[in-house]
Amino acid sequence: MTARLDPLHSDDAEARNSAILEIASQPTPQVLDALQQLLSDPDASMFARQAAAETFGQIGPPDGTAILYRMVDSDDPTLRELAAIGLGRAPSAETVHRLIAALSDKVNTVRNVAERSLLAMEDELAAHGVEPLLKLLEHPVPLSRSPAARLLGITRDARALQPLLNHLQNDRQWLARMWAAKGLGDLGKIEAAGPLTHAMQHDEKNRVRAASAEALGKLRPENVEQLLRTALETDEDGGVRKIAGEALYSLGFESPEYHPDDPFDE
Template sequence: MYDEDDLNLLEDPEVELESPLDHLGSLTAESEVPKPDPNVMLALLEAPQPQQRMLAARAFCELEDERATPHLIRLLTDTCPLVRVSAAYGIGRNPSAEAVEPLITHLNRDWNGYVRKGIVWALGNCRDRRSLAPLAEALRTDISAVRLWAASALAQMSEVGYEAVLGAIPPLIEALVRDPVAAVRSNCAWSIGQLCRELPSNVVYATAIDALIQAFAEDEDLGVREDAKSALLGVGDPRALQLIETLEQEGWL
């Protein structure tokens, strides 16, 4: 599975795939450095200077404090994109049911790919049934950086419920087969493997296993094939395990 550290492997003409936040590092990188004071950071969320609002929102990427949620939701409409993306990551660290609808609204409206990427991550962490449709749509239609995270965010439907798992698998299979970016396909394979662990042996499960087997046997990218294999091994499907063993014995791998 690929994550933010692997985004430099991708190319997309619409937007640079790495968020400006990806290289800022932790606010408390050293264990002996105390975390920011949440009361101070809460006050700075209302600061008139965008830089202060951004730093305060970033602080809540590390701090868990439900008092910040209403402020972070409001900052999703901030005029500064760096504040908005920081707010999205902060909500992802402090997920809340009340944040789901605002996140969905701004996923559909925000022009900035960095912000949409953060929103997708936050929606996954909210683990809410309402996130399924917008995450699936992002996986189908957004830029590659957002699709990358939408694919992995859909794996969180495993903690939402059976119906959510059933709804997440079809768009993941479609992207596993059709997405032009190998890293996105790899994340789809990983997510399908996570979701299959929650399914009984039914038609949806069999279709998902077939898609993983196809990716393992036919994808042009070695990394995708390896991730599909890992997903199959993680699920432990007997038919898939037998196929992997046979191919290995024949020297195909």
């Protein structure tokens, strides 16, 4: 294996990142072969294999991404996970579509890594990801619907408003309702304030009520202080009251449920 890859085995993240950038600047055929061997080596450390995947992403098309695109469809879940990591460094329309497809992977770590990579490419996601995310929002598995809702929120695309509202109000799985609430907060459409208020006050799941309070703090309807104070005073769950208090504090209101550490308190 070429000596240029030696820093990829370092336990120093900064050293690995510097090596990724250096190797990607001059990806000779020998280096590409050595990277692929490292990436597929089950005996190598996971962070070295991850660094190899990130190097392919940094190299980009056609040589780097072609390998990652093949891997993301592999039968080996570790290779799919590594491919999703590497693609986080290769934002493009095709990468967005491949990573959204990975959000329905049967392995949780693959889904999580794909979601993190998509969160790192907001512009490309907004430009190329809304339609496939809307389709994914109807996936039968809540663990795929949930990241779709989260990612739709950061696109700030108006097409996501009604689908997210439908899931907030009608989805039978609380996890999907929670992420629909969070997505609506990020989407930034004031039309969601009424349904979010209803969810904050009436949803049976505390995590959904808390997410709705957080979202209302982001949307800032005219009566936001009253709404959040009502949650503080009436919700039986301490976690919901805490989130409502944090939202009040972030908006500049006094909050008895939120006490940030003050270094000058003494």
